[in-house]
Amino acid sequence: MLERSLVVSAPGKVILHGEHAVVHGKVALAVALDLRTFLRLRPGGGGSVTVRLPGVGVEASWDTPRLRALRSGCPGPPPPRPGTAAVRRGPSVEQLDTLREFAGITAESSAPESLATLAFLYMCLAISAKYGDVPSVDIIVWSELPTGAGLGSSAAYSVCLAAALLTACGAIACPLAEGESTARWTEEELSLINSWAFQGERVIHGNPSGVDNAVGTWGMCVFAEMSLVASRVPTLRILLTNTKVPRSTKVLVAGVKDKILKFPAIMNPVLDSINAISQECQSVLEAMPGNPSPEYYPVLEELFDINQHHLNVMGVGHPSLDRLCHVTASHGLHSKLTGAGGGGCGITLLRPDTSPLAVEAAKRDLCACGFECWETNIGAPGVTLHSSSSLKADVLHALSMS
Incomplete structure (x- = not known):
């Protein structure tokens, strides 16, 4: 004992x-x-x-x-x-x-x-x-x-x-x-x-x-x-934003399944593309050192943008998440939903050279939308x-x- x-x-x-x-x-x-x-x-x-x-x-x-x-x-x-x-x-x-x-x-x-x-x-x-x-x-x-x-x-x-x-x-x-x-x-x-x-x-x-x-x-x-x-995964800085919009994971998962059954020729390529995004991101992360330089970030940002559009196509987006992406984009930042979607949380990638003033301005604007926001890391x-x-x-x- x-x-x-x-x-x-x-x-x-x-x-x-x-x-x-x-x-x-x-x-x-x-x-x-x-x-x-x-x-x-x-x-x-x-x-x-x-x-x-x-x-x-x-x-x-x-x-x-x-x-x-x-x-x-x-x-x-x-x-x-x-x-x-x-x-x-x-x-x-x-x-x-x-x-x-x-x-x-x-x-x-x-x-x-x-x-x-x-x-x-x-x-x-x-x-x-x-x-x-x-x-x-x-x-x-x-x-x-x-x-x-x-x-x-x-x-x-x-x-x-x-x-x-x-x-x-x-x-x-x-x-x-x-x-x-x-x-x-x-x-x-x-x-x-x-x-x-x-x-x-x-x-x-x-x-x-x-x-x-x-x-x-x-x-x-x-x-x-x-x-x-x-x-x-290397340590990456992010903003984590909770839109505070409640959602049902079960309902969202069922909605995606229905859309795939209804439009298989359209939706299956979307799933394949998301799979390729995950694999590409994994390759980039495994190639990055523990404290990566800014040169790695353009690919990660573009993958965020592409995947967010795919998730909207799948029907799991939400106006609150669109607002989150629009607010952060106005500060030169890239965001996507994380998790079930339909509200919930989004993540925003921060480059090592992102200005602290830009981060604070983004946090201020997100909080003004009624969201809750943390500056934290992934790769813990x-x-x-x-x-x-x-x-x-x-x-x-x-x-x-x-």
Whole structure:
């Protein structure tokens, strides 16, 4: 059992290229976003498990004997197979119903706080059932990621939980050495973290693709034909803009499918073109150094523009996203939607030589549209173990809440 505190973090994600086309067997590039979820775990001495999620209003504590009595009904997943998106077997309906009753969560509730609590209970019990006793721990989670924006916030939470609980139960090492600010796990340990994080995603989403938790674990991933491959991407500056326009991913995916069935001779070439865009972008990114010079950016910008037009043709654009692209173009910047479309979020590429004044002016104009805007990076590392000295002041403050 773990004898010292630990802090882990995992990134959110954006789809750089390939959204919707990936549903039809094409390549998608999913990239880690440098907005992160942080989890602090402290060993407890009181024979209880406490979890606090201030972002969704959860504060709960259970005695470890009560949890031990529950965990026989929560077997874990089989060992992960290298190169696969996720393990096959997940929590059963009966297991989740038992945990809902235990936590006082109604069967109809799909509120974020209910699902986050349910995922925590399942992962805590299933991991401890496989690797040892229920650990007596105090956990607090704080996130820079907005929820419900398609940025992988639930996966970042699940990845952090998996890494922390596996470490607490001794299933993986605690690799942070004395004097180090950050550390990462071995490839085998990352695969185990990913397989358990996928179980948390299954509790929350039912039938996730496995992309979000893989990005949270490894960073950039290439996803095609139900296979995930971790890859590298240089750090790129972006503006991330949330239009705050709600959308239904299910409805948008169904609309694209209907359009393909109605106009196959028109839409299939569009899907092929998006696939080629993803592959071309992947080639450019893999050729770029860690701190790329401006010469690489014209191709990336043109790919953004072409793909945004394709996504509009597919019917997943929205006037709010058109406005976002128009505003940023007026400042010489290139944007596209990311994720399901129909509103939601867009990303804007920033060159290394982009004027800070242009960036600030673009942010000001986007906020004037009623949007929420962050200047951040893509190409962030996956799940990471931190020393307290490596944390930013706001993160340290949030995780120091008593």
